Amino acid sequence: MEIRQAYNELHQWIEVNGYQRLPNKWHLEAFHEWSDPANIDVELMDTVTYEV
Template sequence: MLLSRRKSEIKHLVEPVKLIGAFKSSETKEDNGYWVCYEVRNFEDVPEGMVRLFTPAQMYAVLHYEGHASKIHQVYSHLHQWIEENGYNRLREKWSLEIYSKWTENEDNVKLCDPVD
Protein backbone atom coordinates (compact mmCIF):
# COMPACT_ATOMS: atom_id res chain seq x y z
CA MET A 1 0.00 0.00 0.00
CA LEU A 2 2.93 2.31 0.73
CA LEU A 3 4.25 1.90 -2.83
CA SER A 4 0.81 2.68 -4.23
CA ARG A 5 0.68 5.89 -2.19
CA ARG A 6 4.14 6.89 -3.47
CA LYS A 7 3.61 6.05 -7.16
CA SER A 8 3.48 9.77 -8.08
CA GLU A 9 7.22 9.88 -7.26
CA ILE A 10 8.04 7.25 -9.90
CA LYS A 11 8.90 8.53 -13.37
CA HIS A 12 8.00 6.83 -16.67
CA LEU A 13 5.24 4.51 -15.40
CA VAL A 14 3.89 2.22 -18.13
CA GLU A 15 0.49 1.42 -16.57
CA PRO A 16 0.03 3.15 -13.22
CA VAL A 17 -2.96 0.97 -12.28
CA LYS A 18 -1.07 -2.33 -12.56
CA LEU A 19 1.06 -3.52 -9.67
CA ILE A 20 3.46 -6.40 -10.20
CA GLY A 21 4.63 -8.87 -7.59
CA ALA A 22 8.02 -10.41 -8.45
CA PHE A 23 9.79 -13.32 -6.79
CA LYS A 24 12.11 -16.23 -7.55
CA SER A 25 13.62 -19.24 -5.87
CA SER A 26 17.09 -17.92 -5.21
CA GLU A 27 19.97 -18.70 -2.92
CA THR A 28 21.20 -15.10 -2.96
CA LYS A 29 20.09 -12.75 -0.21
CA GLU A 30 19.58 -9.89 -2.70
CA ASP A 31 16.89 -11.78 -4.63
CA ASN A 32 15.02 -13.44 -1.76
CA GLY A 33 11.61 -12.05 -0.94
CA TYR A 34 8.57 -10.68 -2.69
CA TRP A 35 9.07 -7.43 -4.57
CA VAL A 36 6.11 -5.14 -5.24
CA CYS A 37 6.75 -3.15 -8.41
CA TYR A 38 5.46 -0.89 -11.13
CA GLU A 39 6.67 -1.25 -14.70
CA VAL A 40 8.58 1.75 -16.04
CA ARG A 41 9.83 2.63 -19.52
CA ASN A 42 13.26 3.50 -18.14
CA PHE A 43 14.97 4.10 -14.84
CA GLU A 44 15.49 7.74 -13.91
CA ASP A 45 15.90 9.29 -10.48
CA VAL A 46 14.80 6.26 -8.43
CA PRO A 47 13.03 7.71 -5.36
CA GLU A 48 14.69 7.34 -1.96
CA GLY A 49 13.80 4.07 -0.27
CA MET A 50 13.04 2.36 -3.59
CA VAL A 51 15.24 0.16 -5.78
CA ARG A 52 15.41 -0.84 -9.43
CA LEU A 53 14.45 -4.38 -10.34
CA PHE A 54 15.22 -5.48 -13.88
CA THR A 55 13.47 -8.57 -15.22
CA PRO A 56 14.86 -9.63 -18.60
CA ALA A 57 12.55 -10.75 -21.41
CA GLN A 58 11.46 -14.30 -20.75
CA MET A 59 8.91 -16.87 -21.92
CA TYR A 60 6.17 -17.49 -19.34
CA ALA A 61 3.35 -19.93 -18.74
CA VAL A 62 0.44 -17.71 -17.70
CA LEU A 63 -2.65 -18.55 -15.67
CA HIS A 64 -5.40 -15.96 -15.35
CA TYR A 65 -6.65 -16.20 -11.78
CA GLU A 66 -9.98 -14.83 -10.60
CA GLY A 67 -10.67 -15.10 -6.89
CA HIS A 68 -9.64 -13.98 -3.44
CA ALA A 69 -6.00 -12.87 -3.24
CA SER A 70 -5.30 -15.01 -0.17
CA LYS A 71 -5.94 -18.16 -2.24
CA ILE A 72 -3.50 -17.41 -5.08
CA HIS A 73 -0.81 -19.74 -3.72
CA GLN A 74 -3.26 -22.65 -3.95
CA VAL A 75 -3.68 -22.35 -7.73
CA TYR A 76 0.03 -22.47 -8.54
CA SER A 77 -0.15 -26.27 -8.43
CA HIS A 78 -2.53 -26.11 -11.43
CA LEU A 79 -0.10 -23.91 -13.34
CA HIS A 80 2.85 -26.16 -12.49
CA GLN A 81 0.90 -29.26 -13.55
CA TRP A 82 0.02 -27.63 -16.90
CA ILE A 83 3.70 -26.72 -17.43
CA GLU A 84 4.79 -30.32 -16.83
CA GLU A 85 2.01 -31.87 -18.93
CA ASN A 86 2.87 -29.64 -21.89
CA GLY A 87 6.58 -30.43 -21.90
CA TYR A 88 7.93 -27.16 -20.53
CA ASN A 89 10.59 -26.75 -17.86
CA ARG A 90 10.05 -24.35 -14.96
CA LEU A 91 12.93 -21.91 -14.54
CA ARG A 92 12.93 -21.42 -10.77
CA GLU A 93 15.99 -19.15 -10.79
CA LYS A 94 14.19 -16.62 -13.06
CA TRP A 95 11.65 -14.01 -11.94
CA SER A 96 8.05 -15.16 -11.54
CA LEU A 97 5.47 -12.39 -11.84
CA GLU A 98 1.99 -11.75 -10.50
CA ILE A 99 0.35 -8.93 -12.44
CA TYR A 100 -2.48 -7.29 -10.52
CA SER A 101 -5.09 -4.96 -11.97
CA LYS A 102 -5.32 -3.44 -8.48
CA TRP A 103 -3.73 -4.22 -5.12
CA THR A 104 -6.28 -5.34 -2.53
CA GLU A 105 -6.96 -8.43 -0.42
CA ASN A 106 -10.05 -8.98 -2.56
CA GLU A 107 -8.22 -8.92 -5.90
CA ASP A 108 -10.16 -10.85 -8.49
CA ASN A 109 -8.07 -10.63 -11.66
CA VAL A 110 -4.39 -11.61 -11.54
CA LYS A 111 -2.06 -13.03 -14.18
CA LEU A 112 0.28 -15.60 -12.65
CA CYS A 113 3.40 -15.79 -14.82
CA ASP A 114 5.86 -18.65 -14.24
CA PRO A 115 9.08 -18.60 -16.32
CA VAL A 116 9.59 -21.60 -18.62
CA ASP A 117 11.66 -22.85 -21.51
Protein backbone atom coordinates in the same frame (compact mmCIF):
# COMPACT_ATOMS: atom_id res chain seq x y z
CA MET B 1 -5.35 -18.41 0.02
CA GLU B 2 -6.57 -19.43 -3.42
CA ILE B 3 -3.43 -18.12 -5.09
CA ARG B 4 -1.57 -21.20 -3.82
CA GLN B 5 -4.06 -23.42 -5.62
CA ALA B 6 -3.65 -21.31 -8.77
CA TYR B 7 0.12 -21.75 -8.59
CA ASN B 8 -0.31 -25.51 -8.13
CA GLU B 9 -2.53 -25.64 -11.21
CA LEU B 10 -0.07 -23.52 -13.20
CA HIS B 11 2.87 -25.74 -12.23
CA GLN B 12 0.91 -28.89 -13.13
CA TRP B 13 -0.02 -27.39 -16.52
CA ILE B 14 3.62 -26.52 -17.17
CA GLU B 15 4.72 -30.10 -16.46
CA VAL B 16 1.89 -31.79 -18.39
CA ASN B 17 2.58 -29.66 -21.46
CA GLY B 18 6.28 -30.48 -21.64
CA TYR B 19 7.68 -27.27 -20.21
CA GLN B 20 10.27 -26.96 -17.47
CA ARG B 21 10.10 -24.22 -14.86
CA LEU B 22 13.15 -22.01 -14.43
CA PRO B 23 12.94 -21.25 -10.68
CA ASN B 24 16.03 -19.00 -10.64
CA LYS B 25 14.54 -16.59 -13.20
CA TRP B 26 11.98 -13.81 -12.86
CA HIS B 27 8.33 -14.71 -12.24
CA LEU B 28 5.59 -12.10 -12.28
CA GLU B 29 2.17 -11.49 -10.79
CA ALA B 30 0.16 -8.85 -12.67
CA PHE B 31 -2.78 -7.63 -10.60
CA HIS B 32 -5.57 -6.31 -12.83
CA GLU B 33 -8.26 -5.84 -10.16
CA TRP B 34 -7.81 -5.86 -6.41
CA SER B 35 -10.49 -3.55 -5.03
CA ASP B 36 -12.58 -6.54 -3.87
CA PRO B 37 -10.43 -8.92 -1.76
CA ALA B 38 -12.89 -11.75 -2.47
CA ASN B 39 -12.48 -11.35 -6.24
CA ILE B 40 -8.89 -10.53 -7.19
CA ASP B 41 -7.94 -10.71 -10.87
CA VAL B 42 -4.26 -11.65 -11.10
CA GLU B 43 -2.20 -13.05 -13.96
CA LEU B 44 0.56 -15.49 -12.92
CA MET B 45 3.60 -15.71 -15.18
CA ASP B 46 6.34 -18.29 -14.63
CA THR B 47 9.54 -18.40 -16.64
CA VAL B 48 9.77 -21.71 -18.52
CA THR B 49 11.74 -23.49 -21.18
CA TYR B 50 10.55 -26.04 -23.72
CA GLU B 51 12.77 -28.84 -24.95
CA VAL B 52 11.84 -30.70 -28.10
